[in-house]
Amino acid sequence: MIDIKIEMVEYKAYLLLEKRLSANTIEAYIRDCTSFIEFISVPLEEVTLEHIEQYVTSIYDAGKISSTQARMLSGVKSFFTYLYIYEKIETLPTELAATPKVARKIPSYLSLKEVEELIASIDLSGALGHRNRAIVELLYGCGLRVSELVELKISDLFFDDGYIRVVGKGDKQRLVPIGKHAIDSIGHYREQRRNMPVVKKHQELLFLNRRGGCISRVMIFLIVKELAVKAGITKKISPHTLRHTFASHLIQGGADVRAVQQMLGHESIATTEIYIHIEGTQRRESVEKLFDITHCKIVAKL
Secondary structure (H helix, E strand, O other), X not given: OOOHXXXXXXXXXXXXXXXXXXXXXXXXXXXHHHHXXXXXXXXXXXXXXHHHHHHHHHHHHOOXXXXXXXXXXXXXXXXXXXXHHOOOOOOOOOOOOOOOOOOOOOOOOOOHHHHHHHHHOOOOOOHHHHHHHHHHHHHHHHOOOHHHHHOOEHXXXXXXXXXXXXXXXXXXXXXXXXXXXXXXXXXXXXXXXOOOOOXXXXXXXXXXOOOOOEOOHHHHHHHHHHHHHHHOOOOOOOHHHHHHHHHHHHHHOOOOHHHHHHHHOOXXXXXXXXXXXXXXXXXXXXXXXXXXXXXXXXXXXX
């Protein structure tokens, strides 16, 4: 019989070392597996498709939204795939389990004018202002995730070649082009950084907090939120909104979706294609607006 405690430890190591998933993703997968194991009343070797479907029904009945259902099932599927690969079970009970359909939500993003207003709201009278501008310029100009931004090192900057090295999900590295505005902002910040306190173990990190330590993801969120208020932007935005804005503006400017996928570090092209839908929605709305205006003019002449 499978020893669940031992398998959970080894499964966690598998996710970390072989799948190279982030700590947050691993934690979610372990939590979902634990939830499933607590639900079933049979040994793991005896789990069937029917047990999986009963579990999915239970989380549906509990009022979980479709995206949460899909994520929880994904965690269970991953666990049983691991057991099957390492021959702990003879059949894969999750193979035919249907994943709940999740409606794809078109992400919110800023207009170019709103980005300019956000940047213009930054007070550049001190070192932290220059840091905050460099942060915004990188989030928007390179489409970085917050986790990628806080872990960015000075040695990851290759300004002479026009790119930065980014370590994304699963420790996968990618090269992202960087523009003049971002380069200039980082340059001004680094000049100011010389007069800031720096904790020795964090001296290689590009962005530091006011005490010279590693800046937190929460702090990045607060910086963007406060700047949005100062700029008079009423949309609910976060650092990830700037990543959406980066991708949306590239697609609208005619960039190849494959190139955008590589810059964003998306594993699947389907994730990047959502930005094509944004552009399509905008075009449709423009056509509808034009039709309404034209229709009104025609009616007025009758």
